[in-house]
Amino acid sequence: MGGGRKRRRRDGSDAPPVMHPRNRYAAAAPDFAALASLYPSFAPFVTVSGGGRASVDFTDFAATRELTRVLLLHDHGVNWWIPDGQLCPTVPNRSNYIHWIEDLLSSDLIPRISKSSETVRGFDIGTGANCIYPLLGASLLGWSFVGSDVTDVALEWAKRNVESNPHLAGLIEIRNANEAPCSSKSETVAEEAVRENTSEPVDSVVRSIAPIFVGVVKDSESFDFCMCNPPFFESMEEAGLNPKTSCAGTAEEMACPGGEQAFITHIIEDSVSFKNSFRWFTSMVGRKANLKLLVSKVREAGASVVKTTEFVQGQTARWGLAWSFIAPRKNVIRSSTPGKVHHSFMLQGLRRGNGAFQVLKSAETFFCASNLSCKTDSLSFSIDVTLSDEQTQAATLDGDDLPGSVEDDSTKVHSTVTGASFRISVFEQMPGTLLIKGSLLNKSLSGTFTSLFSQLEETLKTEFVSKDR
Helix, strand or coil: CCCCCCCCCCCCCCCCCCCCCCCCCCCCCCCHHHHHHHCCCCHHHEEECCCCCEEECCCCHHHHHHHHHHHHHHHHCCCCCCCCCCCCCCHHHHHHHHHHHHHHHHCCCCCCCCCCCCCCEEEEECCCCCCHHHHHHHHHHCCEEEEEECCHHHHHHHHHHHHCCHHHHCCEEEEEHHHCCCCHHHHHHHHHHHHHHCCCCHHHHHCCCCCCCCCCCCCCCCEEEEEECCCCECCHHHHCCCCCCCCCCCHHHHECCCHHHHHHHHHHHHHHHCCCCEEEEEEEECCHHHHHHHHHHHHHCCCCEEEEEEEEECCEEEEEEEEECCCCCHHHCCCCCCCCCEEEEEEECECCCCCHHHHHHHHHHHHHHCCCEEEEECCCCEEEEECCHHHHHHHHHCCCCCCCCCCCHHHHHHHCCCCCEEEEEEEEEECCEEEEEEEECCCCCHHHHHHHHHHHHHHHHHHHECCCC
């Protein structure tokens, strides 16, 4: 919040990173001076420079706590407080995570769980005394939540924060993960999940971290998503190394053996056994270096879809990881509609901060989410997309158009063109306008290509083009 030095982006540009476009604070940071005039309790924490710029000392826990309290009350109508020493969340950053999950749920990539009601239901792992995600999700979008935690203080204050908001209390339930029954059945489920995905001894992995889903998620329960702000560090000493922020937070909130990598790995392992209970599994990731490894673990666990994103607030960046075991909708990789071998469309009126690189990476994510192989060339701004032999044969059996063959039906499937592929290219026409071209590199499966390209067009326009156009 409040600007700061620009960070160099992945595409080499100096454009500042942007928040989620639906984030209340995306257009402008909170006006500290205006808030101080409205809320006298906040005024002592605001300093005005000679140039008239108002600022807050983010190394001061009391200041960040009062700012969070004021923002939740002023912008969200939420009454909130936490005692000294608890983790104090920043509202803009947490809002980014909520809106990203909203994007995942509104996409047509995977279907809803059949048992899901009309009300979106989320599970917050380690909700903390602040209970920030359930309070934001309920106030912004009317979602219902189960929040779990293990410490007495976190459970007490999470419940207090819920009860302080009667208009939201019916949407939020707080559960004590320590009360999870340690039945032989629960232990067996957890051990089977670990054996499938790690070579480490079962006891050291399962029992080193408190229960996440086993015994906490009830039989036959289903959720649209889970979310988590995991302990980022391996020790409290490591957590205190950043002099620019207040090192508030309990040991349970800030650190665990193995840090965030171990904690999120445990979520991934548990998710294998609860694949039918959640539409999306998600977690925040504090270190980009861990993201690639965790994506690999998710794929090894057998997830059908994996998505990532970046959360930005001022000079602070976090990453989001999401995965699902639900099969993508069939029309993502199959189509019986004949199509052309060349397609194109324009992206006009791109939102601020978006360009060819961002569009290229989003297109890559779109195809990877459909389990298609992608080879991206950032220099030529192009992606070569390849269907596996199995996907090619599936589309063939589903009636896609193939070039003429003199072979009989008994051998036709086995001789289909392997590695059917196409190329997506991004061209800048003028500032704010891009041309997206697609070319089928062989003439098989043109119907599948047409269907995929149409879905890509819809996805990119939804993500990058302003709604008022």
